[in-house]
Amino acid sequence: MKLILTGTAMAVAMSVTAANAQTEVQWWHAMGGELGAKLEEIVQGFNDSQSDYKVVPSYKGTYPETMTAAIAAFRASEQPAIVQVFEVGTGTMMAAEGAIVPVHQLMEDQGAAFDPQAFLPQVVGYYTDTDGNMLSMPFNSSTPILYYNKSVFEEAGLDPETPPKTWAEMEEFSKQIMESGAASCGFTTGWISWIQTENFSAWHNQPIGTMENGFGGLDARLSVNGPVQVKHWENLKKWADEGIFKYGGPVGGDNAPPMFYSQECAMIMNSSASRAGVLANATDFEVGFGMLPYYDDVEGAPQNSIIGGATLWVLSGRPDEEYAGAAKFFEYLSSPEVQADWASFSGYLPITQAAADQMSDFFTENPGADTGLNQITLNEPTENSKGLRFGNYVQIRGIIDEEFEQLMSGSKDAQGALDSVVERGNALIEEFQAQNQ
Amino acid sequence: MKRTIFNNQLLPWLLLAPQLAITFIFFIWPAAQAVWQSFLREDAFGIKTTFVGMENYWRLLDSPEYMNSLQVTAVFAVSVTLLSMGFSLLLAVAVDRMIKSSQIYTTLLVWPYAVAPAVAGILWWFIFNPTIGILPYVLDQFRYDWNHISDKGDAMLLVVIASAWKQISYNFLFFVAGLQSIPSSLREAAAIDGAGPVKRFFTITLPLLSPTTFFLMVVNIVYAMFDTFAVIDSTTEGGPAQATNIMVYKVYFDGFVGQNLGSSGAQSVILMLIVIALTVIQFRYVEKKVEY
Numbered sequence: 001m002k003l004i005l006t007g008t009a010m011a012v013a014m015s016v017t018a019a020n021a022q023t024e025v026q027w028w029h030a031m032g033g034e035l036g037a038k039l040e041e042i043v044q045g046f047n048d049s050q051s052d053y054k055v056v057p058s059y060k061g062t063y064p065e066t067m068t069a070a071i072a073a074f075r076a077s078e079q080p081a082i083v084q085v086f087e088v089g090t091g092t093m094m095a096a097e098g099a100i101v102p103v104h105q106l107m108e109d110q111g112a113a114f115d116p117q118a119f120l121p122q123v124v125g126y127y128t129d130t131d132g133n134m135l136s137m138p139f140n141s142s143t144p145i146l147y148y149n150k151s152v153f154e155e156a157g158l159d160p161e162t163p164p165k166t167w168a169e170m171e172e173f174s175k176q177i178m179e180s181g182a183a184s185c186g187f188t189t190g191w192i193s194w195i196q197t198e199n200f201s202a203w204h205n206q207p208i209g210t211m212e213n214g215f216g217g218l219d220a221r222l223s224v225n226g227p228v229q230v231k232h233w234e235n236l237k238k239w240a241d242e243g244i245f246k247y248g249g250p251v252g253g254d255n256a257p258p259m260f261y262s263q264e265c266a267m268i269m270n271s272s273a274s275r276a277g278v279l280a281n282a283t284d285f286e287v288g289f290g291m292l293p294y295y296d297d298v299e300g301a302p303q304n305s306i307i308g309g310a311t312l313w314v315l316s317g318r319p320d321e322e323y324a325g326a327a328k329f330f331e332y333l334s335s336p337e338v339q340a341d342w343a344s345f346s347g348y349l350p351i352t353q354a355a356a357d358q359m360s361d362f363f364t365e366n367p368g369a370d371t372g373l374n375q376i377t378l379n380e381p382t383e384n385s386k387g388l389r390f391g392n393y394v395q396i397r398g399i400i401d402e403e404f405e406q407l408m409s410g411s412k413d414a415q416g417a418l419d420s421v422v423e424r425g426n427a428l429i430e431e432f433q434a435q436n437q
Numbered sequence: 438m439k440r441t442i443f444n445n446q447l448l449p450w451l452l453l454a455p456q457l458a459i460t461f462i463f464f465i466w467p468a469a470q471a472v473w474q475s476f477l478r479e480d481a482f483g484i485k486t487t488f489v490g491m492e493n494y495w496r497l498l499d500s501p502e503y504m505n506s507l508q509v510t511a512v513f514a515v516s517v518t519l520l521s522m523g524f525s526l527l528l529a530v531a532v533d534r535m536i537k538s539s540q541i542y543t544t545l546l547v548w549p550y551a552v553a554p555a556v557a558g559i560l561w562w563f564i565f566n567p568t569i570g571i572l573p574y575v576l577d578q579f580r581y582d583w584n585h586i587s588d589k590g591d592a593m594l595l596v597v598i599a600s601a602w603k604q605i606s607y608n609f610l611f612f613v614a615g616l617q618s619i620p621s622s623l624r625e626a627a628a629i630d631g632a633g634p635v636k637r638f639f640t641i642t643l644p645l646l647s648p649t650t651f652f653l654m655v656v657n658i659v660y661a662m663f664d665t666f667a668v669i670d671s672t673t674e675g676g677p678a679q680a681t682n683i684m685v686y687k688v689y690f691d692g693f694v695g696q697n698l699g700s701s702g703a704q705s706v707i708l709m710l711i712v713i714a715l716t717v718i719q720f721r722y723v724e725k726k727v728e729y
Binding site: 064068075092096098099250255258262392395398402403405408409411431434 | 480484567674695
């Protein structure tokens with residue numbers, strides 16, 4: 001007993017001295033559950049690999065909660081060095097000059113190994129300014145894909161290995177499934193804003209805003225009420241009325257996955273990062289993976305989809321040695337091994353070409369796991385398909401959901417709903433411009 | 438009656454100091470900050486701040502979403518208050534008539550009050566969930582297609598029921614206590630004079646309950662306007678299409694999620710003014726009708 005006690009005391013003493021010699025780098029993140037555990041494992045790997053720095057991850061809740069916590073902390077001068085911010089917060093973070101340290105500058109200042117060319121342009125394009133400088137470090141990027149129920153397809157007399165490619169097929173397959181009685185609904189979707197509006201536009205090479213979807217500056221305005229988007233929303237309403245499509249709720253669409261899991265709906269469009277969750281819940285059927293459907297009469301479709309998820313931003317006002325630690329940590333984080341490990345565990349996309357290459361074995365063993373990667377790298381991104389950047393976008397996403405609900409309840413038609421998105425969204429963007437100019 | 442006289446000028450202030458300090462730190466200071474914030478336009482990080490005067494207020498009054506929120510709040514607060522008070526009065530009268538087992542019923546009926554609002558919200562979310570909930574399934578048997586995710590009326594009904602349910606226990610306790618303090622001799626006398634139970638209830642019980650009813654009305658309106666935040670957040674998040682976006686929720690959403698502190702500040706100031714006005718009206722005009 002005495003021996004154990006002395007042992008513990010020594011261990012405690014040693015860890016205390018070790019901690020004193022190390023610089024702690026705080027990292028606030030929004031990864032709960034299994035993803036959070038995996039994240040901590042990755043951080044542990046970094047902490048064990050060297051003795052100068054210790055990255056301390058803290059879970060701060062959902063994406064909006066984490067971002068708000070960091071902003072509040074910044075206002076109180078208690079900010080962490082690194083914070084994970086979701087993609088729609090990019091506009092806000094970018095405009096906060098003086099509050100952030102751009103990643104390219106951090107890496108340069110600290111003399112860290114950093115090659116912007118090594119990253120997938122589709123992933124980093126979202127987080128790069130007009131001069132091509134990377135502002136934040138991609139960590140968990142995902143893209144929406146199509147999941148389908150192979151068993152239902154077979155029962156309905158469809159080929160279980162062939163997911164629908166176009167929206168016409170989507171409708172046709174759905175009808176066949178419903179008529180055969182294999183399932184009572186064709187498809188549902190998470191994220192109306194992200195998947196059926198933003199990604200839909202990129203996938204069809206349509207702009208959602210002026211000035212390169214907002215990348216060109218604060219003067220940019222929304223223009224998501226184009227004919228292709230209107231046609232799609234019109235169709236979604238029509239399909240909803242016919243029972244082919246079922247609406248799963250606002251934001252991430254909490255009610256959509258249960259409809260797919262319970263085999264009520266044969267197909268669902270959702271984040272590639274929900275792959276693990278889908279496989280875990282699809283106990284009674286086999287899951288197939290496909291790319292998002294497109295309208296074959298739209299020129300340039302399919303283009304490439306855009307990403308979601310989050311990146312790591314560095315906040316200013318911390319002691320210098322913490323930035324040295326953050327730079328080292330980013331080097332470690334973007335290494336092919338760490339990225340490949342994280343991406344195969346989670347279903348997020350690998351952020352560098354080297355990591356994607358390392359995952360080839362994993363992709364062969366897990367057919368369909370590379371759907372998201374293939375989809376974002378299908379073509380070189382265009383002005384319309386590299387992402388979007390607007391201030392107050394968290395609220396604009398809320399507006400998209402609301403107007404879609406107006407459409408679903410029949411109070412507005414597709415043109416009217418999308419016109420309102422533009423009008424109300426632009427008022428928020430104008431306000432953001434006034435706040436930041 | 439013996440009056441305590443303080444010769445020391447300082448002592449009464451000293452005795453009041455802890456309470457005053459708490460009031461200042463937790464009420465007056467934040468309220469003043471909200472007022473100040475409502476005149477500013479600020480970016481999220483507080484780097485660039487401009488004084489814009491009343492602009493945040495004009496913007497709000499100009500916004501159809503804000504008008505909608507006012508309307509939704511009114512409908513919601515009145516419905517929750519009526520439903521929870523009506524239902525708990527019914528229960529209280531029923532329990533009051535029991536002699537033997539009233540204790541057990543009282544205990545059972547008070548239970549929901551111990552449930553945290555967020556838990557209550559999740560509970561109702563499960564019961565009403567269009568895909569996995571039990572109630573839509575039952576309603577479907579009666580050919581009613583319940584869907585609070587796209588139907589505004591269904592959503593309002595859901596948050597009203599869930600919020601009222603939380604408050605029934607509280608109202609019930611006060612009503613039972615109120616009923617038991619009414620001398621039974623009054624009712625017995627009326628019965629002897631030939632008044633039926635309905636007549637007795639409306640002419641004797643209800644007027645004598647008026648202090649309790651008035652108190653509960655104030656408490657319930659305040660509850661509906663402020664404490665139902667968690668229920669809304671966990672069931673509808675203000676949707677669909679803002680159909681359940683009550684003012685408190687909008688303050689949170691615009692300020693906390695949307696990072697628009699100026700507008701959020703202006704909204705909370707307006708909300709504060711509304712509650713002050715309501716309280717004044719209640720105590721100046723409604724209270725006159727109350728017999729103590």
